[in-house]
Amino acid sequence: MPQVSLSRRLRRTPFSDGVEAAGVKAYTVYNHMLLPTVFESIEADYRHLKDHVQVWDVACERQVELRGPDAGRLMQMLTPRDLRGMLPGQCRYVPIVDETGGMLNDPVAVKLAEDRWWISIADSDLLFWVKGLVQGYRLDVLVDEPDVSPLAIQGPKADELMARVFGNRVRDIRFFKYDMFDFEGRNLVIARSGYSKQGGFEIYVEGGDIGMPLWNALFAAGEDLQVRAGCPNLIERIEAGLLSFGNDMTDDNTPHECGLGRFCDTATAIGCVGRDALLRVAREGPVQQIRAISIAGDPVPGCDRVWPLLAGGKRIGQVTSAAWSPDFRTNVAIGMVRMTHWDAGTEIEVETPEGLRRATVQEQFWL
Amino acid sequence: MPQVSLSRRLRRTPFSDGVEAAGVKAYTVYNHMLLPTVFESIEADYRHLKDHVQVWDVACERQVELRGPDAGRLMQMLTPRDLRGMLPGQCRYVPIVDETGGMLNDPVAVKLAEDRWWISIADSDLLFWVKGLVQGYRLDVLVDEPDVSPLAIQGPKADELMARVFGNRVRDIRFFKYDMFDFEGRNLVIARSGYSKQGGFEIYVEGGDIGMPLWNALFAAGEDLQVRAGCPNLIERIEAGLLSFGNDMTDDNTPHECGLGRFCDTATAIGCVGRDALLRVAREGPVQQIRAISIAGDPVPGCDRVWPLLAGGKRIGQVTSAAWSPDFRTNVAIGMVRMTHWDAGTEIEVETPEGLRRATVQEQFWL
Numbered sequence: 001m002p003q004v005s006l007s008r009r010l011r012r013t014p015f016s017d018g019v020e021a022a023g024v025k026a027y028t029v030y031n032h033m034l035l036p037t038v039f040e041s042i043e044a045d046y047r048h049l050k051d052h053v054q055v056w057d058v059a060c061e062r063q064v065e066l067r068g069p070d071a072g073r074l075m076q077m078l079t080p081r082d083l084r085g086m087l088p089g090q091c092r093y094v095p096i097v098d099e100t101g102g103m104l105n106d107p108v109a110v111k112l113a114e115d116r117w118w119i120s121i122a123d124s125d126l127l128f129w130v131k132g133l134v135q136g137y138r139l140d141v142l143v144d145e146p147d148v149s150p151l152a153i154q155g156p157k158a159d160e161l162m163a164r165v166f167g168n169r170v171r172d173i174r175f176f177k178y179d180m181f182d183f184e185g186r187n188l189v190i191a192r193s194g195y196s197k198q199g200g201f202e203i204y205v206e207g208g209d210i211g212m213p214l215w216n217a218l219f220a221a222g223e224d225l226q227v228r229a230g231c232p233n234l235i236e237r238i239e240a241g242l243l244s245f246g247n248d249m250t251d252d253n254t255p256h257e258c259g260l261g262r263f264c265d266t267a268t269a270i271g272c273v274g275r276d277a278l279l280r281v282a283r284e285g286p287v288q289q290i291r292a293i294s295i296a297g298d299p300v301p302g303c304d305r306v307w308p309l310l311a312g313g314k315r316i317g318q319v320t321s322a323a324w325s326p327d328f329r330t331n332v333a334i335g336m337v338r339m340t341h342w343d344a345g346t347e348i349e350v351e352t353p354e355g356l357r358r359a360t361v362q363e364q365f366w367l
Numbered sequence: 368m369p370q371v372s373l374s375r376r377l378r379r380t381p382f383s384d385g386v387e388a389a390g391v392k393a394y395t396v397y398n399h400m401l402l403p404t405v406f407e408s409i410e411a412d413y414r415h416l417k418d419h420v421q422v423w424d425v426a427c428e429r430q431v432e433l434r435g436p437d438a439g440r441l442m443q444m445l446t447p448r449d450l451r452g453m454l455p456g457q458c459r460y461v462p463i464v465d466e467t468g469g470m471l472n473d474p475v476a477v478k479l480a481e482d483r484w485w486i487s488i489a490d491s492d493l494l495f496w497v498k499g500l501v502q503g504y505r506l507d508v509l510v511d512e513p514d515v516s517p518l519a520i521q522g523p524k525a526d527e528l529m530a531r532v533f534g535n536r537v538r539d540i541r542f543f544k545y546d547m548f549d550f551e552g553r554n555l556v557i558a559r560s561g562y563s564k565q566g567g568f569e570i571y572v573e574g575g576d577i578g579m580p581l582w583n584a585l586f587a588a589g590e591d592l593q594v595r596a597g598c599p600n601l602i603e604r605i606e607a608g609l610l611s612f613g614n615d616m617t618d619d620n621t622p623h624e625c626g627l628g629r630f631c632d633t634a635t636a637i638g639c640v641g642r643d644a645l646l647r648v649a650r651e652g653p654v655q656q657i658r659a660i661s662i663a664g665d666p667v668p669g670c671d672r673v674w675p676l677l678a679g680g681k682r683i684g685q686v687t688s689a690a691w692s693p694d695f696r697t698n699v700a701i702g703m704v705r706m707t708h709w710d711a712g713t714e715i716e717v718e719t720p721e722g723l724r725r726a727t728v729q730e731q732f733w734l
Contacts, residue, residue, distance in 0.1 A: 003393040004371035005404035006671035008687050009490060009613030010395065026370040028377065029396035032490065032613060037372035099502050104495065123376060123399070125492035128471065132496045135466050135640055136503010246376030246399060273502055304373035320375050 001026065010034055013059035014149050014211025018219075022229035030060035030123045036231040043326060046235045049198055050327075053157035054230025055218050058195070058202070059149035059211075064107075064119040064127050068141035071115045073271060077133060078119075079109070080255065080272045082265035086111050091176045091191050094119075095255035095263055096126060097274035101281060102251040103258065104129055106243065108193060110178065110204070118189075118204070120150060122245035133273070149211060151203045153218065157225045158200035164221040166190065170201070178204075183217075186210055195232045197240035197367045235323045238332045241292060241365030248290060248320045248334045254278060257286040257336065288317060288338045292362035293350070295331035299324035300352055309335055309359065310349045316341045319350050319359075328366050337361060368393065377401055380426030381516050381578025385586075389596035397427035397490045403598040410693060413602045416565055417694075420524035421597025422585050425562070425569070426516035426578075431474075431486040431494050435508035438482045440638060444500060445486075446476070447622065447639045449632035453478050458543045458558050461486075462622035462630055463493060464641035468648060469618040470625065471496055473610065475560060477545065477571070485556075485571070487517060489612035500640070516578060518570045520585065524592045525567035531588040533557065537568070545571075550584075553577055562599045564607035564734045602690045605699045608659060608732030615657060615687045615701045621645065623653040624703065655684060655705045659729035660717070662698035666691035667719055676702055676726065677716045683708045686717050686726075695733050704728060 004010070004027050011033040013019075019036050026038040036057055039045055048054065066074055076083050079094040080101075086092060088111050096105040096119075105126045110118040119126065130143050153162055162170045166181045170190060173179050178191035189204040205211055219227055243249055249258045255278070256264065266282040269275055293309075300322050309317035317337035325332045333350075341348055344363035349356050371377070371394050378400040380386075386403050393405040403424055406412055415421065433441055443450050446461040447468075453459060455478050463472040463486075472493045477485040486493065497510050520529055529537045533548045537557060540546050545558035556571040572578055586594055610616055616625045622645070623631065633649040636642055660676075667689050676684035689700035700717075708715055711730035716723050 001370040001373065002391055003368040003405075005393045005395045006368065006669055007395065007611075007614055008670065008672055009611060010671075012672055024369055026372045028372045028374065038370075098498060125495050128492050128495035129499045131465060132499015132501075133503050134499075136500050136505075138503075244374075244376060247374055302373055303375065304377075305375055305379050 004029070013057055014205065014208035015057040015059060015151060015215050017212055018215040019057050019229060024229070031062045031121065033060040033062070035060045036229070037234070039229055039231070042234055042323070045230055046233045046326065048226070048228055049155050049196060049230055049233050049236055051156070052226045052228065053153060053155035053161045053222060054228050055215065056152035056154060056230050056232065058152045058232070061120045061150045062145055063148045063204070064121060064130055065144055065146045066117040066119070066130070066141055068115055070139040070141040071117055074130070074134065074139055074141050075109060075117050076269065076271045077273050078130065080264040080266050080269045080275060080278055082268045083109070088113050089177055089179070091178060091193055093263060095258070095260050097255065097272070097278065098129070098251065099273050099277060101254045101274045101277035103245065103249050103253050103255060104251055106245050106249070106260070110189065110191070112189075118148065124245065147206065147208055149205045149208060151205050151211070151214065152194045152200060153203070154194045154196045154200035154230065155198045161218060161222040161225055161227060162190075162201055165217055173201070183214055184210055195242055196236055197242070198236070234321070235325055235332070238321050238323055238334055239325055239328065239366040241334070241367075243290065243334065244321060248336075253336070254281050254286060256281050257289055259290040288336050289342055291335055291337045291342055292365045293319060293333040293335045293337075294360050294362055295322060295333050295350055296358040297331070300331045300357070301354060303333075308351045309337060310351060310356070311341050316348065325366065332366055333359070371396070380424055381572065381575035382424040382426060382518060382582050384579055385582040386424050386596060391596070398429045398488065400427040400429070402427045403596070404601070406596055406598070409601055409690070412597055413600050413693065415593070415595055416522050416563060416597055416600055416603055418523070419593040419595065420520065420522035420528045420589060421595050422582065423519035423521060423597050423599065425519045425599070428487045428517045429512055430515045430571070431488060431497055432511055432513045433484040433486070433497070433508055435482055437506040437508040438484055441497070441501065441506055441508050442476060442484050443636065443638045444640050445497065447631040447633050447636045447642060447645055449635045450476070455480050456544055456546070458545060458560055460630060462625070462627050464622065464639070464645065465496070465618065466640050466644060468621045468641045468644035470612065470616050470620050470622060471618055473612050473616070473627070477556065477558065479556075485515065491612065514573065514575055516572045516575060518572050518578075518581065519561045519567060520570070521561045521563045521567035521597065522565045528585060528589045528592055528594060529568055532584055540568070550581055551577055562609055563603055564609070565603070601688070602692055602699070605688050605690055605701055606692055606695065606733040608701070608734070610657065610701065611688060620703070621648050621653060623648050624656055626657040655703050656709055658702055658704045658709055659732045660686060660700040660702045660704075661727050661729055662686075662689060662700050662717055663725040664698070667698045667724070668721060670700070675718045676704060677718060677723070678708050683715065692733065699733055700726070
C-alpha cells in the first residue's frame, strides 16, 4: 500500500495525538480529515472490537449546524424522512437527496432544540448544498461547521467503560437517543449510536481543547477492560450491512436503491426538495438494490474499485465493499444488484482483480 | 508515514494504471480521488520537473459543468471576478466565494460557449454549492460532473513533447487560452496552464476510455526527452507561490487575504452572491495577507498542521506550507501574516514541531 502524504488540508483531529501514540498504521481521508483505518491489523482490530471496547476517533463525522427560526423547515427540505414527530433528545438516520432524488449524504440528524440541529455527516461537503439552499431560498437560519468532534466508544464493554467516566446514568440512554453529560465542566451530547453493531456510544466533543483529556480519561478508566484505540472496521461493517457513502452508494443512487426506503416518507415529507423525484420510485420500487453477497473461495483482495457482477456473461450489478470474514468463514460483500437477480440464493459471478469468482445473493446481512 | 487505505470512495482515475506502473510511492486525496504526491522522492521529482517534462495525473481536478441559458449568469454569481469580457477559448482563475466573501474554492473557469462552462475545481465539493444555488434561485441551467479528467504536461520540454503527439499547432496556444485537438478521433480541450511555474499544458481528457491510450502515447513519444510520471511538487509550488486551497486558505479567508484581490472586480461583478460582503474589504483592504516566508536553519519537517508565527511572543500569523528548497538553499514557506508584520524583511519566529525557528517575510515568492 502506498503512503499518505500528510498536509494541513487533510485535517488532524483533537484526538490525533492519541491516535498516533496508539500506533495507527493507516488512514483514509473523510471530510478532508484523517480517519484511522488500521491499528494492529484489520483482522486483529475486528476480533478486539467484538470482544472488548474501543475508542474511535471519528471527528471526521463533521457537524453541519442549523440555527434559527427556519432550521426545522430547512432540515425537512433536505430529507424525504418525515421529521414532524421528532423531539429534542432524538437522533435519526436521514438520507439526504438532491432535486433528482440522488443521495448527497447519509448522516445522523441530532435535534438539539426546535430551532437548532446538528447533522453528523458522511463523506461529502453537505455544508455547501445546505448553504446554497439557504442562500437561494433566503431562509432565516445560520449554517456552519461548529468545533464538534465525535468520539465513538464501541464494543460489548462500552456501557461499562462509559459508566466509569460519565456515571451510571449513561446506561439509560436508549438507541438513537441522547442525553447531556458533564466532562470537566463542559456539557456534552452523548448518544447511543455508532458505526458498528457491537453496541456503544458517540460523544459529541464540543471544543477541541478537551479532546485529549477525554481520550486519556477513557483509557485510564478502561485499562482492565482492555480498552484500545480502534476505528470503523471494514469486516464488521460489511457483516452488519452498514453502508458507506461513496463506496456502496453515490449521488447516482436513490435511497430506495440503497435499501433505505423505510427512511423515506415520500407522501408526507412536504418540503423535501427531492420529493417529486422520489414519488414515482417510491410507488414502483427501484430496479436495482443493495444486497448482501457472499463470495466463494480464498480471501479476496482489497476492493478499491467497482467489481462487476455477472450472470451468463451479462452485467447485472456491482460489488463495492468486500472482505474475508473470520467469523463467518466466507468473503462478505455489499453490492448493487438488478431485480432480475436480487432474490436470495441467486448464483452469480463477480469479476475481481484476481479473476472471476462464484458469488451468492444472501437473504440478509450476517449480523 | 502511515499508509493510505484504498477504497472505492477514494476514486481511481483513468490514469491510475499508469501511475501505479510508474511506481507511485504516496498519495493524497483530493475531491474524493487519488492524487499522486511522490514518485522517486519529492526532491528528485522536483529536479526532474525543472529539467525535463512530466505527465501528471490531475484527474482530481474534477469539472463542474454548467449548461443552459442561465450558465453565464450562474458563473458570475459564483465569483467576484468580472467575467463580461471573457470569450470562448479562454480560461480564467476565479476565486469562488460564499455570501460572506469566504473562499469556497479557487478553480479555473473554462468558457466553452456562451451557454457552457467547465469549472476545474480545487479540493471541495463545489458542485453542491452550485446545485444548491440553482435549486434555490430556480435557474435554467444543468449542473453536473462530466467524465472529464485533466492530464497535465509540465516542465521545460512540455512544448516539444506535446507537439510530437498533437502537432506543432499546440505551440501556438497562449497562456490561459485553449484550443481543440484531435486524439484517436476525440476532440479535446488543451489549455496552456498547470499547477507549476515550469510551463506546460492541461489536457481535458473527455472520456475515461482514452486515458491510458493517451498516457501511453505521451510516454512513447517522449522517451528521449526523459519524460516521467510526476505530480504537483510541494517544493516547486511553494517557491512559485501557488496556493493550495485547504492548506493555505479556507472558507475563513477572503480572496483579498489570499492576495487574490487582483481577481476581484467587486465594483462591477454584478450578481456575485458575495459581492456585498467584499465591497468593504475591497475598499479598506484585509488585516492579514498571504506572504512568502523563509525559515532559517536545517530542512523543516513536513508541515501537516498550522505552525504559529510569533513576534515578541505574540501570535501574528501562521505558516501552512513549508519545504526545504534545494535551489534556493533555504526553507521556503507560505503563511498568513497580520499587517503589523507583513512588510518585506520583517523578522519573526515560527513555531515548528521541532521548536522555534527564525523566519523572514519575503518581498515576493522565489520564482
